Amino acid sequence: xxxxxxxxxxxxxxxxxxxxxxxxxxxxxxxxxxxxxxxxxxxxxxxxxxxxxxxxxxxxxxxxxxxxxxxxxxxxxxxxxxxxxxxxxxxxxxxxxxxxxxxxxxxxxxxxxxxxxxxxxxxxxxxxxxxxxxxxxxxxxxxxxxxxxxxxxxxxxxxxxxxxxxxxxxxxxxxxxxxxxxxxxxxxxxxxxxxxxxxxxxxxxxxxxxxxxxxxxxxxxxxxxxxxxxxxxxxxxxxxxxxxxxxxxxxxxxxxxxxxxxxxxxxxxxxxxxxxxxxxxxxxxxxxxxxxxxxxxxxxxxxxxxxxxxxxxxxxxxxxxxxxxxxxxxxxxxxxxxxxxxxxxxxxxxxxxxxxxxxxxxxxxxxxxxxxxxxxxxxxxxxxxxxxxxxxxxxxxxxxxxxxxxxxxxxxxxxxxxxxxxxxxxxxxxxxxxxxxxxxxxxxxxxxxxxxxxxxxxxxxxxxxxxxxxxxxxxxxxxxxxxxxxxxxxxxxxxxxxxxxxxxxxxxxxxxxxxxxxxxxxxxxxxxxxxxxxxxxxxxxxxxxxxxxxx
Amino acid sequence: xxxxxxxxxxxxxxxxxxxxxxxxxxxxxxxxxxxxxxxxxxxxxxxxxxxxxxxxxxxxxxxxxxxxxxxxxxxxxxxxxxxxxxxxxxxxxxxxxxxxxxxxxxxxxxxxxxxxxxxxxxxxxxxxxxxxxxxxxxxxxxxxxxxxxxxxxxxxxxxxxxxxxxxxxxxxxxxxxxxxxxxxxxxxxxxxxxxxxxxxxxxxxxxxxxxxxxxxxxxxxxxxxxxxxxxxxxxxxxxxxxxxxxxxxxxxxxxxxxxxxxxxxxxxxxxxxxxxxxxxxxxxxxxxxxxxxxxxxxxxxxxxxxxxxxxxxxxxxxxxxxxxxxxxxxxxxxxxxxxxxxxxxxxxxxxxxxxxxxxxxxxxxxxxxxxx
Numbered sequence: 072x073x074x075x076x077x078x079x080x081x082x083x084x085x086x087x088x089x090x091x092x093x094x095x096x097x098x099x100x101x102x103x104x105x106x107x108x109x110x111x112x113x114x115x116x117x118x119x120x121x122x123x124x125x126x127x128x129x130x131x132x133x134x135x136x137x138x139x140x141x142x143x144x145x146x147x148x149x150x151x152x153x154x155x156x157x158x159x160x161x162x163x164x165x166x167x168x169x170x171x172x173x174x175x176x177x178x179x180x181x182x183x184x185x186x187x188x189x190x191x192x193x194x195x196x197x198x199x200x201x202x203x204x205x206x207x208x209x210x211x212x213x214x215x216x217x218x219x220x221x222x223x224x225x226x227x228x229x230x231x232x233x234x235x236x237x238x239x240x241x242x243x244x245x246x247x248x249x250x251x252x253x254x255x256x257x258x259x260x261x262x263x264x265x266x267x268x269x270x271x272x273x274x275x276x277x278x279x280x281x282x283x284x285x286x287x288x289x290x291x292x293x294x295x296x297x298x299x300x301x302x303x304x305x306x307x308x309x310x311x312x313x314x315x316x317x318x319x320x321x322x323x324x325x326x327x328x329x330x331x332x333x334x335x336x337x338x339x340x341x342x343x344x345x346x347x348x349x350x351x352x353x354x355x356x357x358x359x360x361x362x363x364x365x366x367x368x369x370x371x372x373x374x375x376x377x378x379x380x381x382x383x384x385x386x387x388x389x390x391x392x393x394x395x396x397x398x399x400x401x402x403x404x405x406x407x408x409x410x411x412x413x414x415x416x417x418x419x420x421x422x423x424x425x426x427x428x429x430x431x432x433x434x435x436x437x438x439x440x441x442x443x444x445x446x447x448x449x450x451x452x453x454x455x456x457x458x459x460x461x462x463x464x465x466x467x468x469x470x471x472x473x474x475x476x477x478x479x480x481x482x483x484x485x486x487x488x489x490x491x492x493x494x495x496x497x498x499x500x501x502x503x504x505x506x507x508x509x510x511x512x513x514x515x516x517x518x519x520x521x522x523x524x525x526x527x528x529x530x531x532x533x534x535x536x537x538x539x540x541x542x543x544x545x546x547x548x549x550x551x552x553x554x555x556x557x558x559x560x561x562x563x564x565x566x567x568x569x570x571x572x573x574x575x576x577x578x579x580x581x582x583x584x585x586x587x588x589x590x591x592x593x594x595x596x597x598x599x600x601x602x603x604x605x606x607x608x609x610x611x612x613x614x615x616x617x618x619x620x621x622x
Numbered sequence: 623x624x625x626x627x628x629x630x631x632x633x634x635x636x637x638x639x640x641x642x643x644x645x646x647x648x649x650x651x652x653x654x655x656x657x658x659x660x661x662x663x664x665x666x667x668x669x670x671x672x673x674x675x676x677x678x679x680x681x682x683x684x685x686x687x688x689x690x691x692x693x694x695x696x697x698x699x700x701x702x703x704x705x706x707x708x709x710x711x712x713x714x715x716x717x718x719x720x721x722x723x724x725x726x727x728x729x730x731x732x733x734x735x736x737x738x739x740x741x742x743x744x745x746x747x748x749x750x751x752x753x754x755x756x757x758x759x760x761x762x763x764x765x766x767x768x769x770x771x772x773x774x775x776x777x778x779x780x781x782x783x784x785x786x787x788x789x790x791x792x793x794x795x796x797x798x799x800x801x802x803x804x805x806x807x808x809x810x811x812x813x814x815x816x817x818x819x820x821x822x823x824x825x826x827x828x829x830x831x832x833x834x835x836x837x838x839x840x841x842x843x844x845x846x847x848x849x850x851x852x853x854x855x856x857x858x859x860x861x862x863x864x865x866x867x868x869x870x871x872x873x874x875x876x877x878x879x880x881x882x883x884x885x886x887x888x889x890x891x892x893x894x895x896x897x898x899x900x901x902x903x904x905x906x907x908x909x910x911x912x913x914x915x916x917x918x919x920x921x922x923x924x925x926x927x928x929x930x931x932x933x934x935x936x937x938x939x940x941x942x943x944x945x946x947x948x949x950x951x952x953x954x955x956x957x958x959x960x961x962x963x964x965x966x967x968x969x970x971x972x973x974x975x976x977x978x979x980x981x982x983x984x985x986x987x988x989x990x991x992x993x994x
Contacts, residue, residue, distance in 0.1 A: 520781075523675050524708040524766075526695045528722030528773060542712045 079532065083441055084453050090438075091460045094496055098479035099463070102471070105322035105478055118323035130305070134327070137302035140220050141286045147225040148281045149274065152232025155376060157266070158369050159233070160240035162361045165370065170377050171237075172612060176605055177380040178230035179554075181561035181578055183290025184597045186223045187585050188383030189214060190295060191390065198386075219295035224288060226380040228281045235280070239273035240266070245354040271346040279339040283332060287468030289564035290582065302328055303470045303564060310474055310568065318478065325471040332466040384601050391598035395591025408595035412584075415592060416572075420580040421599075427491055427576065428559045431498035435506050436552050438499070440541060443510035448519065458507070465504040469564030472500055477568055489571035497565045502555040506548075513547025514540075546614070553611035557604050577603070624809045625685040625776040626651045627672065633680030634667055634833070641667050642833040645681070648990070649811060650826075654803050656812045658820040659830035660856065665813045666781055668830075672811060673779050674698055685776060696725075698777070701770030701808075705782040707762045709754040715741070715765050716750040722773035736772060743802070744768040760791045767799070771806065778803065780812040784819060796823050817857050821845070826990070829853045838990040846971070847987045851979030854902040861908065861945040865901040867974065867983075869894055876901065876967070876974065879941040882919045884969050886984075893976070893983035900975045905948035907968040910935065912957065918964035921945070923957050937963065 109115045122130045155174075159167060177185075192199050193214040200211045214222070243266060251257070251265045267274070292301040300308075306328065309321040361369050391408050394401040409417075442461055445454040464472060476497055480487040487493040521543070525535040541548075563578050570579050581600050584593035627649040634642040642664045649655045657665040670676040672683060674695030683690050690698055701722075710718050720737040728736075741747040744764040754762055763783060770778060783799070784792045800823045803810050814820050820827050821841040828838045829852075837849035848854035855862065867889070868875045874886045874894060878901070911918060921937040924944075933956060935947040947965070957963065974983050 518704075518706050518708065520704040520706060520708040521710060523673070523695070524702060524704060524769075525710070525721065526675075527673060527698075527700050527702040527779075528769065529696050529699075529725035530721070531696060531725075534725070539710060543710075545712075 078449070080445060080449050081453075084445055084451075084457060087438070087441060087445075087457050088453070088460075091457065095460065095463060095500060098475035099467075101479045102322050102325055102475040105319055106326045107323075108319055118320050119327075121320065122323060122327065130324075133300040133302050133305040134331075136217075136299055137286060138331075140217055140224075140292075140299075140301065141282055144221055144224040144228065144285045145278050145281045147221065148228040148232050149278060151225060151229035151376060152277070153236055153267075153274070155229070155373050156233045156236030156240060157262070158361075158373055160237055161356060161358060162366075162369060163358045164361075164373060170373055171233075172609070173377050173381050174230035174233050175612070176384070176608055177377070178227060178234070179557050179561070179604055179608055180227070180384055181290070181563065181581065181597075181600055181604065182227065182288050183294050183563060183582060183585070184387060184601060185227055185383045186219070186291040186294040187593065187597065188387045189219065189223055191590070192383070192386060215295055215297040216299040220292050220299065220301070223291050223295060224285050226383075227291075228285060229376070230380065231280055231284075232277045235273050235277035236270060239270040241355060243269055243356060245356045248356060272343050275339055275342045275346070279335065282335055283466070286332060286335075287470070287564060289468075289470055289567070294585065303468055306468075306470045306474065307567065310477075321474060322478065325474050328468050328471055329466060332468065336466050387594050388598045388601060390590070390594040393591070393594075395589075398588050398590045400590070408591040412592045412595040412599075415584065416575055416580055417596070417599075420575050420577045420596075423491075423574055424560055424577040427494050427498065427574070428556060430491075431495045431502070431559055432552055432556055434495070434499050435502055435555055436548055438503060439506040439510040439551070440544065440548060442507050443514045443544075444536070444540065447511060447514045448522075461507055462504050464500045467500075469501060469562065470568065472497055473565035473568030476500075476565075488569075489573065491574050493569050494566065494574050494576070497569055498559045498562060501562060501565060502558055505558075506551045506555050509551035509554075510544060510548055513544050513551075517543050550611055550614050553607055553614065557607050557611075560603055560607070561600065624652045624807060627777065627809060627811070628684040629668075629672075629681065630684075631681035632668070632671065632678065632683065634664070634671060634676065635679050640833070645833065645835060647828065647835065647838070649809060652807045652809055653825040654800065654810045654812065654823060656814060656820045656824040656827045657830055658814060658817060658827050658856075661815055663830045664833040665815075665830050667833075669779055669781055669811060669813045672777070673700055673702055699773070699775050700777045700779055701773060701775035702779045703763070703766050703770050703781065703783045705785055707759075707766045707786075709762050709765055709769075711754055714751050714753055715746055715757070718754065718765055719746075719769045719772050722769060726773070740768045740772040743771070744798075759787050760795060763787065763795055764798070767802065771802070771808075775808060778808045778810040780810065780814075782813055782815070784814070785816075792819070793822075799823060828991070829856060831856070835991045839988050843988045847982060847984065848902075848973060849982055849987055849989045849991070851900055851902060851975045854973055854975070854982075858904060859946065860902045860904055863901045863903070863939075863941075863943050863945070865899050865974070867893075867895075867897050867899050869896050876969070876972075878919055879943065880919050880939060882917075882966075884967055886969055886974070888970075888985045889974070890983055890985050898977040899983065900977060900979050901967075902973045902975065903945075903967055904971065905934070905946045907971040908945065908947045909966045909968060910947050910949060910957075911964045911966065912961070914962045914964060916964045916966075918966040921963055921965050923959050923961045923963060925959055926956055928956060937965070939965075 106118055107114060107116060109117050158164060159171065164170065191197055193211060194200065195213070197214070203209045203211055212218075247265060247269070248261070251261050256264060287303060289303040289307065292299065292304050296304065302324075306321055306324045309317060309324055360366070392404045392406070394403045394405050394407050442457060446458045476493055477488060479485075480493055487496070517540070522535050522539055525539045526532070530538065561578055562576075563582060566576055566579055567582070570576065577596065577600050581593065581596035584596050629645060629647040632642055632645040634640070645668065657668060659665045667676055671678050674690070674693065678691050685698070710721065713721070716737060719741055720733050723733045723736055738747065741750055744767055746761060746764045746768055749757060749761065754765065757765065766783070780799070784795055787795060796819055812820075812823060824841055826838060826840055827844055829836045829844060831852050837844050837853045844853055845857055848857060851862070854860050864879055866877045867886075868877050868883070872894070874889045876884045876886050914920070919939055921939045923935055923937050925936040927934040928951060931951060932948050933951045935949065935957065936944065937947060938944050945965070975981060976983060
């Protein structure tokens with residue numbers, strides 16, 4: 072009776088699938104294949120055997136290091152972030168808005184700038200170290216290694232917890248708090264049994280986010296880790312090859328990394344499902360005034376924490392205006408560093424970052440909108456498959472993405488190594504899952520009847536999509552896009568494998584300047600990068616008009 | 623132009639789950655037709671099949687003589703008003719209203735003129751350049767109506783349009799909708815679960831349950847002579863009691879469980895045999911007497927609720943059955959709980975159904991439902 076017409080959208084689905092097969096599945100399969108061949112081109116599991124059995128756990132050590140520092144970082148971030156979110160949501164804090172904005176700035180800054188700045192402050196010849204030893208004769212303990220990574224990452228990631236938890240706390244209905252109090256449950260007991268229990272799914276989500284980002288972080292351990300080698304650093308080193316590059320072994324390491332993040336992801340999914348329930352506060356909690364000593368301590372905690380987290384960025388901007396000769400600081404201030412930087416590919420880096428970033432952003436937005444629409448409005452097995460595939464990069468550390476692309480597109484027919492294209496592809500792959508999530512969430516809040524209204528008024532499907540659906544998603548997409556932009560601008564871990572002198576980005580230039588030990592120029596680059604991220608984020612906050620930062 | 627809608631043997635299922643098994647319906651040109659039923663009965667599903675937003679698994683849908691089963695929703699020329707208004711939030715009121723016209727490639731001045739006309743008609747012209755988020759619920763619904771009417775549709779569809787409004791506005795807007803429909807005369811299908819709203823606006827009502835139409839008729843008819851027990855209990859309030867029909871010499875008598883007998887003159891020919899029946903009597907159709915010795919069913923008052931114009935009494939009968947009675951409030955006194963009373967039945971108004979409740983055995987039932 073009913074003949075179902077072929078939907079125009081099926082074409083879009085197939086096109087998207089083709090894109091994913093070429094640019095995502097093909098490199099990943101390639102990586103997997105590479106890992107199970109030895110350097111003579113024969114199938115073998117030697118690479119994995121080597122990894123697990125090499126003398127004295129030479130390769131297992133960095134893995135253990137990574138897991139250890141990441142778990143501790145995650146715990147510390149939760150311990151720092153949950154209280155500040157709690158104070159922020161339940162009490163009136165003077166200058167709360169400023170605190171929130173600054174916290175976001177800290178979390179979104181380029182990962183290694185914090186590490187670099189802390190070295191300049193607390194390192195062997197750091198400003199604070201010198202000051203203390205000159206004044207008091209106190210010798211500061213070394214900041215390098217485990218402690219340094221923990222310090223830098225915790226201060227960078229606690230704001231993520233803050234942002235996540237603030238969203239969860241805001242959804243707790245005040246009547247639940249009152250009902251608990253009514254039944255005699257108040258104070259700390261209520262905090263644990265009601266507030267934190269209700270927020271459990273979010274706590275898990277925040278923990279996963281911190282774990283994934285900390286585990287994949289390349290820049291921080293590279294700079295401040297010194298002898299304390301972590302997994303992403305090892306992948307990079309294996310790829311560069313201390314004794315000649317061994318790509319097969321590097322590929323095997325990358326596979327191990329993906330397996331680990333996949334397991335963590337699965338555990339988090341399982342945990343979230345166990346605690347799953349939906350909340351929507353009709354009566355948001357009213358913020359209380361904190362009195363007396365408690366109020367003072369609360370303010371001190373919030374300001375001190377955010378202040379310390381923000382200090383490295385301010386310090387690097389300050390340093391960028393100090394006069395340097397080589398890497399030796401001279402007296403006085405000026406723009407000398409910027410003049411020097413402009414001779415070191417500054418303008419090319421900025422131009423490249425802008426061009427590649429914007430192209431990647433446009434591609435990401437188009438793909439994310441299409442995929443969100445297909446998943447939310449035209450659910451089918453094919454579209455769900457596309458959705459699942461598009462989420463794969465979520466569990467792939469940047470170094471793995473970089474390596475996979477390099478292996479896949481290093482030779483014909485698609486020789487893209489060193490081009491803009493491969494950089495753009497890596498940006499898109501890295502950020503797409505996040506933007507799809509935010510586009511999907513936005514679309515789910517839009518009632519389908521609005522699109523039906525347009526169709527019943529005679530608008531075609533295409534016109535409805537362009538004139539009704541997309542504009543209504545615009546705000547959500549735009550805010551998601553700005554966050555993606557920030558992430559792209561500060562991307563290091565995949566770029567370091569894929570960049571060339573021609574396609575160098577601002578972040579890469581900054582990183583290289585730091586490696587060269589030229590502190591003045593490095594500070595200038597880092598300052599520019601910091602200001603670009605800060606301006607983008609302020610724009611984001613203006614556009615999104617809400618505190619619900621969706622990362 | 624206004625269309626007649628014919629639905630023949632419509633079938634709707636999601637997977638193996640049949641929502642509407644086999645539904646046929648004729649909606650006359652220009653009439654205000656309401657689909658009424660409890661939630662989940664398939665009324666919105668049927669409306670969306672007419673609109674083209676739900677697929678049709680079987681049967682035929684016609685606008686006049688045109689088969690529309692596979693016609694694109696955009697080409698059906700329908701005006702639809704949604705439960706949540708579905709106003710485009712990023713467009714001004716004017717842009718919303720003219721949206722449909724712009725899909726028709728009309729000349730600019732014609733679009734403007736038509737838009738003005740319908741914004742004026744719905745009294746939203748003063749907000750023409752506002753964004754919808756600054757309008758109240760009632761105003762948004764007026765915009766939605768203006769937008770639907772503006773394209774001069776052949777069919778108007780309403781999907782529970784008033785359920786998001788507060789009680790006072792609901793009454794106001796249903797009058798607006800009814801008056802507008804009468805003045806433009808477009809065939810209208812209206813979905814609601816609120817029976818009072820349905821009675822207030824409709825020319826005819828179809829009462830649906832579990833995907834099956836139970837009764838199609840005028841509001842008066844479905845209230846007074848419901849086709850079956852479901853309709854009788856869904857529309858208005860009814861006291862349902864077991865009873866018997868006694869037939870002697872062609873004369874029918876109703877015998878209640880307590881033995882009270884009342885003569886029935888309007889039993890249909892084919893049901894004039896002695897049988898168990900179900901009696902459905904509305905609270906206002908039970909007459910209450912304080913004289914405990916008067917003829918009638920004896921009962922005891924459990925509770926009474928004074929509501930101004932009317933007073934409700936809750937009683938239990940000798941047989942243990944409970945009943946509700948509504949009387950116009952009198953000035954003297956309210957009958958105290960615990961008082962013994964007698965009840966008689968208004969035999970002109972009471973309805974009797976077969977023991978399984980599937981059919982009304984009295985004359986006067988008018989059911990336009992094609993299957994009946």
